[in-house]
Amino acid sequence: MQLEVIGVGAAGCRIADAIHAGDPAERSVVGTAFAFDVDGEDVTALQSIPVARRFRYGETIENGLNGNLQRGFTVGEEHVDELSRHLDDGQPSIADAFVVAVGLGGATGGGTVPALVENLQRLYDKPVYVLATLPATSELEPSSDDRSGSGSDAETRPMAEENAVRTLERLEGSADAVIAFDNEEWLRSSETVLEARDRLNRELADRVLAFFTATASGTDEPSGAETIIDANDVARILGDETGIATIGYGKQQVETDDGGSRFGLGLFSAETSVDTTTAISAIETTIQKGLRGKLTLECDRGDADRALLVVGGPPAWLNRQAIADGRSTLESATGSAEILSGDAPRPDSDQVFAVVLLAGVEPAGRLAALRSRTKPLDRRRAGE
Numbered sequence: 001m002q003l004e005v006i007g008v009g010a011a012g013c014r015i016a017d018a019i020h021a022g023d024p025a026e027r028s029v030v031g032t033a034f035a036f037d038v039d040g041e042d043v044t045a046l047q048s049i050p051v052a053r054r055f056r057y058g059e060t061i062e063n064g065l066n067g068n069l070q071r072g073f074t075v076g077e078e079h080v081d082e083l084s085r086h087l088d089d090g091q092p093s094i095a096d097a098f099v100v101a102v103g104l105g106g107a108t109g110g111g112t113v114p115a116l117v118e119n120l121q122r123l124y125d126k127p128v129y130v131l132a133t134l135p136a137t138s139e140l141e142p143s144s145d146d147r148s149g150s151g152s153d154a155e156t157r158p159m160a161e162e163n164a165v166r167t168l169e170r171l172e173g174s175a176d177a178v179i180a181f182d183n184e185e186w187l188r189s190s191e192t193v194l195e196a197r198d199r200l201n202r203e204l205a206d207r208v209l210a211f212f213t214a215t216a217s218g219t220d221e222p223s224g225a226e227t228i229i230d231a232n233d234v235a236r237i238l239g240d241e242t243g244i245a246t247i248g249y250g251k252q253q254v255e256t257d258d259g260g261s262r263f264g265l266g267l268f269s270a271e272t273s274v275d276t277t278t279a280i281s282a283i284e285t286t287i288q289k290g291l292r293g294k295l296t297l298e299c300d301r302g303d304a305d306r307a308l309l310v311v312g313g314p315p316a317w318l319n320r321q322a323i324a325d326g327r328s329t330l331e332s333a334t335g336s337a338e339i340l341s342g343d344a345p346r347p348d349s350d351q352v353f354a355v356v357l358l359a360g361v362e363p364a365g366r367l368a369a370l371r372s373r374t375k376p377l378d379r380r381r382a383g384e
């Protein structure tokens with residue numbers, strides 16, 4: 001698939017940067033990556049997105065938005081046309097989808113992304129997938145030191161939770177889907193988001209890239225796959241009703257045994273000698289890791305409305321029966337009949353991988369907890 005990747009706010013820009021940095025040259029999925037932030041220093045500190053694609057907006061805002069999401073929404077509305085014009089410099093017309101990255105909890109990304117997503121939906125006939133982090137609990141607990149790295153005042157921490165829920169409410173009905181990443185789940189004990197963020201962003205980028213590079217776009221060379229997953233399949237599984245999605249990923253190193261075929265000489269064929277039992281076992285193990293291992297957002301597998309599985313690796317290792325069995329495993333784990341599966345041959349690789357996308361996974365524990373602690377806006381307005 002070909003993606004236009006847009007990061008908004010500090011976290012969103014860093015995540016977009018990590019995706020851009022990890023985009024594999026030989027199987028690139030990032031058409032153009034953009035970084036939008038009101039904080040010029042954060043935009044400047046990025047490593048990978050070309051400088052010409054980084055934009056500071058709202059220069060008149062002094063001292064940032066300080067977690068004031070209401071102000072963030074206003075700033076987003078005010079600047080959305082300006083930001084959308086920058087996107088014309090990319091390749092939106094040939095993109096299969098937009099991926100908009102944001103750290104939920106902040107005011108800049110969380111304030112601008114809803115207006116931007118609405119605008120993208122109006123301007124282009126492409127799905128818009130939001131990639132959103134959930135705030136870690138350490139940010140929600142008042143403490144004497146600034147452990148979160150995003151707000152120094154104890155008063156701002158509970159705000160992260162409320163902000164996250166409000167931004168999600170605003171995205172309702174405009175984002176096609178929200179692929180969630182739970183910072184809390186991915187932090188090691190006593191680690192802060194500030195300390196861990198580069199690792200978290202790499203983990204997230206790895207999964208997002210594993211997923212999208214395993215899918216095909218109309219312009220791709222024939223891959224030799226038995227069942228290709230394309231942009232329409234992804235859109236079908238992610239849906240268009242702002243459902244919450246999560247990604248699982250498993251991989252395993254395998255032996256490749258021919259002289260040079262891994263390097264694109266085309267000698268590697270399904271006939272190459274890989275013991276069938278070993279291949280089946282490798283596929284089963286990676287699918288189990290993808291399905292039962294840590295997801296970007298933890299959830300009950302049985303809550304997923306739809307799911308997608310792509311298994312990739314050296315062609316000789318892609319045992320069709322094991323992939324079909326994996327699909328059945330996914331079917332019984334989710335209880336869903338809306339399951340798609342495909343394969344992604346990688347003649348130049350020595351890894352077997354499985355990427356699992358679960359969609360419509362609510363109520364996902366962490367998200368349900370955030371929502372339950374935040375009063376619906378109508379009750380709040382009524383003074384309850």
Ligand SMILES: Nc1nc2c(ncn2[C@@H]2O[C@H](COP(=O)(O)OP(=O)(O)OP(=O)(O)O)[C@@H](O)[C@H]2O)c(=O)[nH]1
Pocket residue numbers: 008009010011012014015064065066067068102103104105106107108109110133134135136139150160183193197198200201
């Ligand atoms: N995974 C990840 N999460 C981050 C990162 N930086 C911040 N966060 C989280 O993202 C949330 C939003 O923080 P920021 O992106 O700094 O906020 P912002 O959108 O720039 O908005 P303001 O700072 O309020 O103006 C925070 O609650 C953190 O949990 C990062 O690099 N990676």
